[in-house]
Amino acid sequence: DTEVTQTPKHLVMGMTNKKSLKCEQHMGHRAMYWYKQKAKKPPELMFVYSYEKLSINESVPSRFSPECPNSSLLNLHLHALQPEDSALYLCASRGSDRHPYGYTFGSGTRLTVV
Amino acid sequence: LAKTTQPISMDSYEGQEVNITCSHNNIATNDYITWYQQFPSQGPRFIIQGYKTKVTNEVASLFIPADRKSSTLSLPRVSLSDTAVYYCLVGDQLEAGANNLFFGTGTRLTVIP
Numbered sequence: 001d002t003e004v005t006q007t008p009k010h011l012v013m014g015m016t017n018k019k020s021l022k023c024e025q026h027m028g029h030r031a032m033y034w035y036k037q038k039a040k041k042p043p044e045l046m047f048v049y050s051y052e053k054l055s056i057n058e059s060v061p062s063r064f065s066p067e068c069p070n071s072s073l074l075n076l077h078l079h080a081l082q083p084e085d086s087a088l089y090l091c092a093s094r095g096s097d098r099h100p101y102g103y104t105f106g107s108g109t110r111l112t113v114v
Numbered sequence: 115l116a117k118t119t120q121p122i123s124m125d126s127y128e129g130q131e132v133n134i135t136c137s138h139n140n141i142a143t144n145d146y147i148t149w150y151q152q153f154p155s156q157g158p159r160f161i162i163q164g165y166k167t168k169v170t171n172e173v174a175s176l177f178i179p180a181d182r183k184s185s186t187l188s189l190p191r192v193s194l195s196d197t198a199v200y201y202c203l204v205g206d207q208l209e210a211g212a213n214n215l216f217f218g219t220g221t222r223l224t225v226i227p
Contacts, residue, residue, distance in 0.1 A: 002156075033215070040216035042201065043158065056215070090157050102148055105157030 006091050006106035021109045023074040023091030029056060032074045033103070034066060035090040038097055043090055049074060081113045118202045118218040125224045132189045134221050139183050144206040146176060147185045152199045152220070153160030161200075162187065189223075197225045 004025045013019050023032065031050050035043035047066040048056035054066065063085075065077040074091055088110055092103040119137040122147035126132045134214070138147070146165050162169060164176040175188040189196055202222040 044217075045215050048215065088155060092157070102160040102163055103150075103158070104160065108155065108157050110155065113205050 004091055004093055004104050004106035006089075006109050008109060009107065010110045010112075011024045012112045012114060013078065013081065017079070017081075018079045020078065021076040021089055021111075022093075023076075023106055024072055025073055025093045025095060025104070026105060027104065028071075029093035029104070030071060032068065033077050033092040034074070035092065037088045037108070047076075070085070078111075081111075083113045085114045086111055089097070116212075118204055120200075120202055120218060120221045122126060122219060123222040123224070124226075125226055126192055127226050128193055129191050130190050132196075134189075134200055134202075134223070135184055135186045136187070136204075136218075137184045137205045138202070141182050141204050142206060145204050146206070147176065148203045148205075149174070149176065149185075149187045150201045150203065153199065158201060159215075192223075192225045194225050194227065196223065198223060 004023060007022045011019060031048065034046040036046050037043045045058050046060045046064065047054060049068045052068045052071055063080050067075040067077060075087065087106050088108045090108045091106045094103045117140065120134065124134065132223045146163055148163040150162045151161050152158040162171055162174045164178050166178050166182060169176045177186040177188065185202065187200060199220040199222050201217050203217065
């Protein structure tokens, strides 16, 4: 298994909703990441988990709450989002024998906040 | 931080070789150079990675001069399906704080029939 799987692929939520994005990898990677990407912009780093511990939080608002239940799973809990939070949310993992410094990205969750 | 600079956009005709250059003047001794390709509404995909000189795989070549302050991604005989954004990242270790966690602006390549 050489993939990062993200669910759901699309999500529409209201500003008062609570939802979660999920990310899963079975490559044994010990670093996992959340990125946010707006249209025609590069991915922006949100959170980094290293060995299941949060190691980087790039000043992300508290309405985004990451969680790493185990080495294969990464969640992003969403609450009271704003329309400007609409974006493509990408999960990535890193570290492999073939590409020791390369990321493997999921296909992303397209989030729309209404 | 090893900030990267790339051209914002490039156009090329089908069948031509395309070279995209990335500048990284502050590259550190332990830094590797990695290139990614991204199609709309998809996650970036790893293309190639190198440390110095030349690296070639089944899809691209990466040229890195001796001073390592720049690198060039070479795509041979591009097709319409190579239309995408290409990102150059420079960085070192896996642990938190590695500067290759941050994407530059990328180069939007458009292949013309």
